[in-house]
Structures are given as structure tokens and as C-alpha cells.
Amino acid sequence: MIHKLFTSPINLVVKVGEKVKEEVDKEFYDLEHIQQKLIHLQMMYELDEIEEEAYKQSEKELLTRYEIAKKREMEQWNELTKGEK
Template structure:
């Protein structure tokens, strides 16, 4: 009984941490989310809301994330 009193809070923290990590990875590596961000970024650039330099930097970051996400998807597909 006492063992549960001490381990339950730790288990809860671990589960919350796992959920946060899962949501962060989903945000970072969700293909549809990345595609939407790329479209939004392009629209901002075309409307002169951001500079060419800012556009290129952000586009590069998103494309790297896209490549990682695509590789993860392919790895999951083959497993």
C-alpha cells in the first residue's frame, strides 16, 4: 500500500511526460500539419508579410521536418 503511495505520483509524471512527447512529435512530424504550414508560409511570402530571407529559412526548416516525417512514415510502413 505504501509502495503505491510513492510510485503512483512518479508513474503519473512519466505518463504525462510520454503524452507531452507524443504530442510534440505529432506537431513536429505530422505530414499534413507540415504541408499546411508550407502553404501558409508561401501565402505569407506572396502577400509580402515576410521577407525572402525569412521565407527561405522557415521553408528549409519545414522541408527538413517533412523529410524526417516522410522517412518515419516509410519506416512504419515497412515494419
């Protein structure tokens, strides 16, 4: 009983940390999310809501994140299929 009193707050912090990591991963490495951001960025540029320099910088950052996300996806796929061979 006393053990639970001390470990429950720690377990809660761990779960919150895992959820935060999950959300950060989604923000930075979710391919669909990045694609949506690229589309939104393109629309903003075409409607003259952002300047060309800001557009190019944001596009470069998003494309870099997309490339990293794609590599991570391929690594995960390779890990999953490694056991099947």
C-alpha cells in the same frame, strides 16, 4: 497501499512525459501539420507579411522536417508489413 503512494507520482510523471513526446512528435513529424505550415508560410510570403530570406529559411526547415517525417512513416510502414511477408 504504501507502494501506490510512492509509485503514483512517478506514473503520473511518466504519463505526462509520454504526452509531451506525443505532442512534440506531432509538431515536428506529422506530415499534415507540416503541409499546413508550408501552405501558411507560402500565403504569408505572397501577402508580403515576411521577407524572402525569412521565407526561404523557414521553407528549408519545414521541407527538411517533411523529409524526415516521410522517412519515419516509410520505416513504420515497413515494420508493419514485414511480418506479413
